[in-house]
Amino acid sequence: MTEEEQAVLDWLGEYFRKQGSGKSLITVLLALQEKFGYLPGQGMREVARLMGVSAANVYGVATFYNRFRFNPPGRHEIKVCMGTACHIKRADKILDHWKRRLEIGAGEVTPDREYSLERVACVGCCTLAPVTVVGDEVIGNMSTSKIDGILLGHDLDRKQKVDGATRETEGA
Amino acid sequence: MVVAYDAVRARASYSALAERARLAEYSVNGDKAYSILVGTATCGRAAGAMPVLDAFREQVADAGIEARVLEAGCMGHCYAEPMAVLKRPGYPGMVYHHLNPVIARNLVDNFFKGEDPLFEFLLGAVGTNESMLPKLTDLPRFGREDRRLLRRTGVHDPGDILQAVALGAYAGLPRAFELGPEAIVATISEAGLRGMGGAGFPTGRKWAACKAQAERERYIICNADEGDPGAFMDRTILESDPHAVIEGLIIGAIAVGARRGYVYVRAEYPLAVERMRLALEDARRENLLGDDILGSGFSFEVEIAEGAGAFVCGESSALMMSIEGKRGMPRVRPPQSVERGLFGKPTVLDNVKSLANIGPILVSGPESFADVGTQKSKGTAVFALAGKIANPGLVEVPMGTSLRELIFDIGGGVPGGKKFKAVQIGGPSGGCLPESQLDTPIDFDELSAAGAMMGSGGMVVLDEDNCMVESARFFLEFTQDESCGKCTFCRIGTRHMLDILEKIVRGQGSLEDIERLEELAAEIRDGSLCNLGKTAPNPVLTTLRFFREEYEEHINEKMCRARVCNELTAYYILPDKCARGCDACVGSCPVEAIFTSPQKRIKVIDQSLCTRCDSCRMACPTEYDAVARISPLADLPETEPRPEGNRGQS
Numbered sequence: 001m002t003e004e005e006q007a008v009l010d011w012l013g014e015y016f017r018k019q020g021s022g023k024s025l026i027t028v029l030l031a032l033q034e035k036f037g038y039l040p041g042q043g044m045r046e047v048a049r050l051m052g053v054s055a056a057n058v059y060g061v062a063t064f065y066n067r068f069r070f071n072p073p074g075r076h077e078i079k080v081c082m083g084t085a086c087h088i089k090r091a092d093k094i095l096d097h098w099k100r101r102l103e104i105g106a107g108e109v110t111p112d113r114e115y116s117l118e119r120v121a122c123v124g125c126c127t128l129a130p131v132t133v134v135g136d137e138v139i140g141n142m143s144t145s146k147i148d149g150i151l152l153g154h155d156l157d158r159k160q161k162v163d164g165a166t167r168e169t170e171g172a
Numbered sequence: 173m174v175v176a177y178d179a180v181r182a183r184a185s186y187s188a189l190a191e192r193a194r195l196a197e198y199s200v201n202g203d204k205a206y207s208i209l210v211g212t213a214t215c216g217r218a219a220g221a222m223p224v225l226d227a228f229r230e231q232v233a234d235a236g237i238e239a240r241v242l243e244a245g246c247m248g249h250c251y252a253e254p255m256a257v258l259k260r261p262g263y264p265g266m267v268y269h270h271l272n273p274v275i276a277r278n279l280v281d282n283f284f285k286g287e288d289p290l291f292e293f294l295l296g297a298v299g300t301n302e303s304m305l306p307k308l309t310d311l312p313r314f315g316r317e318d319r320r321l322l323r324r325t326g327v328h329d330p331g332d333i334l335q336a337v338a339l340g341a342y343a344g345l346p347r348a349f350e351l352g353p354e355a356i357v358a359t360i361s362e363a364g365l366r367g368m369g370g371a372g373f374p375t376g377r378k379w380a381a382c383k384a385q386a387e388r389e390r391y392i393i394c395n396a397d398e399g400d401p402g403a404f405m406d407r408t409i410l411e412s413d414p415h416a417v418i419e420g421l422i423i424g425a426i427a428v429g430a431r432r433g434y435v436y437v438r439a440e441y442p443l444a445v446e447r448m449r450l451a452l453e454d455a456r457r458e459n460l461l462g463d464d465i466l467g468s469g470f471s472f473e474v475e476i477a478e479g480a481g482a483f484v485c486g487e488s489s490a491l492m493m494s495i496e497g498k499r500g501m502p503r504v505r506p507p508q509s510v511e512r513g514l515f516g517k518p519t520v521l522d523n524v525k526s527l528a529n530i531g532p533i534l535v536s537g538p539e540s541f542a543d544v545g546t547q548k549s550k551g552t553a554v555f556a557l558a559g560k561i562a563n564p565g566l567v568e569v570p571m572g573t574s575l576r577e578l579i580f581d582i583g584g585g586v587p588g589g590k591k592f593k594a595v596q597i598g599g600p601s602g603g604c605l606p607e608s609q610l611d612t613p614i615d616f617d618e619l620s621a622a623g624a625m626m627g628s629g630g631m632v633v634l635d636e637d638n639c640m641v642e643s644a645r646f647f648l649e650f651t652q653d654e655s656c657g658k659c660t661f662c663r664i665g666t667r668h669m670l671d672i673l674e675k676i677v678r679g680q681g682s683l684e685d686i687e688r689l690e691e692l693a694a695e696i697r698d699g700s701l702c703n704l705g706k707t708a709p710n711p712v713l714t715t716l717r718f719f720r721e722e723y724e725e726h727i728n729e730k731m732c733r734a735r736v737c738n739e740l741t742a743y744y745i746l747p748d749k750c751a752r753g754c755d756a757c758v759g760s761c762p763v764e765a766i767f768t769s770p771q772k773r774i775k776v777i778d779q780s781l782c783t784r785c786d787s788c789r790m791a792c793p794t795e796y797d798a799v800a801r802i803s804p805l806a807d808l809p810e811t812e813p814r815p816e817g818n819r820g821q822s
Contacts, residue, residue, distance in 0.1 A: 024497030026480050064499040064656075066481030067439045084402030084596060084632045085558035087646050093786050100762050100785075121483065121650070122401035123440050125215045126558035126632070127250035127565055136442075138218035144787045145760070 004036075008043040011035055016050050025051065025061050029068060038069045066121070074109045074116035076154065078102075079133040083122030086130040094130050095119060097144040101151055114154075177426070179349040181467035186346040189458060193337035206239035206284055208232070209257040209265075211326055213246035213411040214443050215404070219253035220272065227273035228256070231280040239284060245412020245447075247326030248566030252295060257327060260284055265298035265327065267308060298327060313567065313582040318544065320552050321528050322568045325412035330447055333415060333454035341415040342460055344531030348423045349468045351534070353383060356427040360530065363538035364550035369395055369486070369523030370598065370627040371703075372549070372616035378520055382428040382510040385518040392430040393514065393521045394421055396437040396444070397491060399483040400599030401650065403630030405554045406524040408566055410437065410444035413528070414451035418474065420527025422460065423534065425472045428520050433472065436491055438479040448476055483600075483654035486628075487702045488513070488521045490656065501656045502702035523628075525554060545571030549615040559596075559632035562587040569614065576610040579633060590635040594718070598627025600647045600654075601707035603714030604640060623714045625707070639734040640719040641726050645673040647711035651704060661699030665692050666708050673712070676723060678739045679730040679804075686716065686723055735801035738784045742801070742808045743777050745788075749798035750774040757799065760791035769812045778814045 001009075015031060028051070032043050039062055048055040062068045080095045099105060102115050109116040125131050128140025134150060210216075210225045225243065232239045247255060252269035258279060259265045266289055268279060275293055282288040289305075296308035308314055328335040336342075348356055361376025382390060394417055398406040410417065421433045437445050452474055455461045463471045477495045484490045485500040492514045494500035513519025529551060533541045541551050549571040555578065558564045562584030569578060579585065579595060586592045594604040603624035605612065612622045619626050634643065652666040669692050675681045693709030700706050716723065725731045732740040745757070745766075752773050758766045765781035766788060768774070775798075777788070789799040802808050 024477075024495065026494065026497045027478075030478060030480065061497070061499055064482060065439075065479075068480065082401070084400075084599065084630065084646070087401075088559050088632060088634055088638050088643065090786065096783070096785060097762065097787075100783075120440060121399070121481070121654075122403075123214070124398065124404035124407040125218050126402055126404055126556060126630075127215060128218050129558065131218065138214060140215075140218040143790065144762070144785065145790075 001042075005040065005042045008032075008036060008040050009046055012043060012046050012050065021051060025053070025058065026065070029058070029062055033068060037073045038071055041070075071109060071116075072113065074113050076115050076135055077118070077133075078115055079118045079120045079123070080106075081121075081123050081125070081129070081131040081133070082119045083126060083129075083131075085126035086122075089129040091130040091142075093144065094132060094142045094147070097147050098132070101147060177349045177352070177468040177470050179346065179468065182349040182465070183346040185459070185466040186342065189342070190337055193334040196334045196338065205259070206237055206261075207259045208239060208241045208280075209244035209259075209327065209329060210241070211246050211253060211255045212243040213408060214441070215250050215408075216246055216253045216255065217443075219250075221254040223273050224254045224256065224271045224276050227276040228280065231277040232284070235280055235285055237280070237284050239280075242329035243331065244327065244329055245325045246408050246566070248322055248408065248568075249295070249563075250565035251563045252565075255295070255326070257298065258283060262287075263289070263297070264301045264305065266305075267295045267298060268293045269295040313563065316573065316577060316582055317568055318552050318570050319568050320532060321409065321416075321525055321554050322566060323413075323532075324416065325408060325566075328413075330412055330414055331450055331454075333451070333458055336413070336415040340531075340535070341413075342419050342531070344419055344423055344534035345460065345466065347534045348426050349466075349470070353427050353429065356423060356534070357383060359534060359538050360427070363533045363541040364545075365526060365529055365533065365541065366549060366616060367523055368525035368529070368553075368629075370601070370625060370629075372626060375522060375526055378510060378522075379424065379427050381508070382518045382520045385511060387518050388429070389517045390428055390430040391514045391517055391519040392421055392424045392428060392433040393491070393495070393519060394433070394435040394524060394527055395486065395488075395491060395521050396435055396441075396524050397479050397486045398438060398441075398524075398628060399486045399654075400601075400628045400630045402556070402558060402596070402599055402632045403628045404556045404558075405566055405629045407441050407444050408556075409524050409528055409554075410441070411447050414448045415455065416528040416531060417448075417524055418451060418455050418461070420522070420530035421474055422465065422472055423530050424520060424522060424527065426470060428518075430520070431472055433474040434477045434495055434514075435474060436477045436479060436485075436495060438485075439481045445476060445478060452476070482656070483650070484656045484702070484704050487704060490702070491521065492519065499656070501658050502704075504701060525629075546613060546615045546618075548617055553614050553626070553629065555614075555629045555631045557583045557631050557633070560586050560590065560635040560638070561633045571615055572613045574611050574613050575605065578614065578631070579610070583633070586633065586635045590637065592633070593636050593638060594634045594640065596632040596634060596643065596711075597630070598625040598710075599630045600651045601625060601703060601710055602627045602630075603710045604634070604643065604718065605714070606718040609718070623710070623717060625710070637734050637736070639677075639732050639736040640715045640722045641673065642677055642732075642734075642736050644712045644715045645670065645677055648673055648708070651708040655704065655708070659700045659705055661696045662701075662705030662708065665696040665699070666705075668692055669696070669709065669712060676726050677732075677737045679726060679737070681723075681727045683724070683727055685727070686720075690716065729804055730806070731804040733803070735803045737803075740805065741784060741803040742779060742805055743782055743784060743786075743788065744800050744802050744808060744811070745775050745777055746798050746800050747772065747774050749796055751793070751796045751798070754793065754796065756791040756793060757788035760787040761785075762787060767814050770815055771812065776811050776814070779808070779811065 048058045130142045257265045297305040365375045366372040490500035490502045657663045765778045792799045
């Protein structure tokens, strides 16, 4: 068992001790995902055991809802809004550009786990269309050049961190 | 069942609370203190409200002024975000628009330290005033608006229950205890309130049916699963005035005899969930929820149920399945939810806006509601105006207002000198109406007759640059993806329709495909259990009805008149417009498809590489405007071949 799998089992055991078994399956799965960023397979099997339902039942519910994910998210979660207002302002072009720049498809994670890309139905900021949610931040009036700017900003942040770390080691 | 609640004690407790709220005096109605309310709903934040909020906080601290800087919800003027209301003694609440941190600091210095209201940034003053200050109500859109549901949004801090109470929240509660269940239902029926989620079922009748059940254990649910992509009224109300919804829930619970309620909020609205949670805690602390509410003897508790992202969960039986923790699949009805709903118990489910209407109806009487609107649709309607419109945002108009007034007089029409093409109402279940239908009044029945529907209130305006076939395909893609899969016609039929539409937008359709679409539409409508399937063909049917020529052009001429469909459109740089020395397009192209022709020194697009990403058209300076879109592809002029090794830059 990997370290993460053990952590998932420990956390679930603790969760059920505290919350009892009266919670709805969706609530439990949401809490699990909130904690680990995704639904690990081991975790879903353990939820099934603790709630006395079949693993297929848990998997069936988890796959029914768009919010659940089965792979760890990237460090920067990119959600491209594909709602009506965004669509008519060419959100498809925005999604295409994210795909092109990150070299992944929607629903995928970059190999270095820096970015994950998702399409979402509507974040309710229709007047600022087209919209992309980067992490927790809703960014309106998206354009391809804005995407380049965001990625450049992230690159600079990373470089600064590396430089800072190097300086610290040098100083020590 | 005879229920007697202690209405006298409830009235006394409420009066004490209201008095406390009045004395607090820091809402925009108060006149003693300085306060700043920054609109920080999701849309405000996306427009940059948080740095503005910080700037106000810092500047107020630096200036040593005793002023409260609070987070309010949204006033619905999304085009003018970020916005803030500033209040100081001697002035009404002053609303400022398009703020940034610099203007924010200036406002504190000039308006709070000095007494210069900086009119250049002012949108208008709240309420009425005797001085010559421009009023919000003087703005053209306000002349036509009637703000009832949006009565408190954006002018108070929803995180402070006393401010909400000072502006009238929970005033309907003591009245509800005085009336008692029977009279509440009668009042709501008399007002003529219909379900604002889109279906338009009379709320009073729904409540009466639930109340009549023999089973004692009952539930009330607020449906805040605003799944229609393109609608955001419910989100705004939850974020900006959650107490209005809680008040409606409590009154509904008294009426139908429920002891437990749920607010089912969709997952994509984290801020709405957070603010609702906070509001519920506040209400509990003030004894507006929990045991023995306001000393009346009535007990009621509300819980938040978070949705997990499924459009079908807006359907009542699917929503209840979801709260129970199951896959949200609609079931066969009858029995109706009011007979056997959540956990098999009688349940009423009401939309956010229906519930927010309840309090004021009780306070001002049913006539105050019934006097507004049309014969069969009473009260007001809130629409989320978005798309190709000059002043997007939330608008609340009396039922019966025409679509034309809403789009052109209030929304300001289509920006950029473009031509209006259609308005999409009701989202994936609704339809697209053309210019000729714009005099249709907003009314549940009139809109349905025109082929659209009231829906949840999403209204997206399309202009000449939008392709109707493509937008029909978009909605079908959405409903196809969101079909829960229970009914064969919805699961497979929508897939077939989508396949056909995809063929047409690629220019590979045939005229028989149109007939097949119409056949499938009828079959899906008849063969589906719930409204997701029954209404899924609507976007296709209305576009076929009003924009059939666009389908035929895609099929016969391989042409997309809006020049949107990728396979039928090419990008072309007009030789006589290209500025030659400028490299803007070259730099913007993500696939290096643009090169400089050796002979004419103009930029040329290599059609074999172009992905039609639109970057070059955006990058081309407006004074040149040299990038054109051409459809059908047959009209594309011959271009020079790209020389070996040409990288573009001149």
